[in-house]
Amino acid sequence: MLTYPALMAADILAYGTHEVPVGEDQAQHVELTRDLAVRFNRRYGATFVVPRTVHPPVAARVKDLQDPASTMGKSRGRTAGVVHVLDEPEAVRGKVLRAVTDGDPDVSYEPGRRPGVANLLEVLAACGGGEPQRLAGEYGSCGALKEAAAEAVVEMFRPVRARHAELAADPGQVDAVLRAGAERPRVDAAFEAVGLLPRG
Structure with missing residues (x-):
């Protein structure tokens, strides 16, 4: 603390x-x-x-898909409600499709009364643009909302996963970049200490 x-x-x-x-x-x-x-x-x-x-205008605090009263985070013991950037698309879809909502079949944006549905609407808005209130009117059921949210998350992470796979294919290059990245702050700090780097 x-x-x-x-x-x-x-x-x-x-x-x-x-x-x-x-x-x-x-x-x-x-x-x-x-x-x-x-x-x-x-x-x-x-x-x-x-x-x-x-x-961020929406989804500044994404809620856990299995416990929409709590924030999604990597430190949580259970991971069924947590989507990781490098999760396989089918794993992402499965987690989103199993997201907790409620017994009401229609879709409405009411964060206080329907936190699970609100969370999915905010995730969808953050991934694809739009406002949760407007998006609520576009889906006739929570099942349709979950499908749309799952696809939006998969598509948002697709380029990140592709780039990660590209970089991970060459471990030697990754090690070289990490070594260079570790060295640069040391060099900058040494030069700044003697007044050879501009501040700010």
Whole structure:
């Protein structure tokens, strides 16, 4: 609880991040980061980018497909309600099609009363564009909504999975990129320490 906000701030500031997309639950951490950057810059000169919080219009906090009262996350013990970016398409479809909704067969966007249906509408909106309220009117049943949401998630992740497969096919190149990526911050830090890199 005490170290996580500081670690998050360090990650944001170290990479000169201009925009940080977060849900409402993380906004205070970005505000802490902004305060640290402003205070440091006032004292030592323009060093850090002062980041800006960006709130996605929908699905800033995607809910667990099996427990729509909880946020989807990799730290959860059960994974049936968690979709991973590199999950196979059939695994993604299966998880979305088994998503918890309710006994009401029609589709309406009511996050307080129908969190499971609202979650699927928000996922669909985030993947394909549109607004959850409008999308609710396009589906006559929760089954049709689940099918559409499953396909939207599969298609959104398809290019990421393809690129991952392409990169993973050459482990030597991946290792080289990782080594170069680890070396660059060390070199930058050394040059900045002696004043040979511009700040900011």
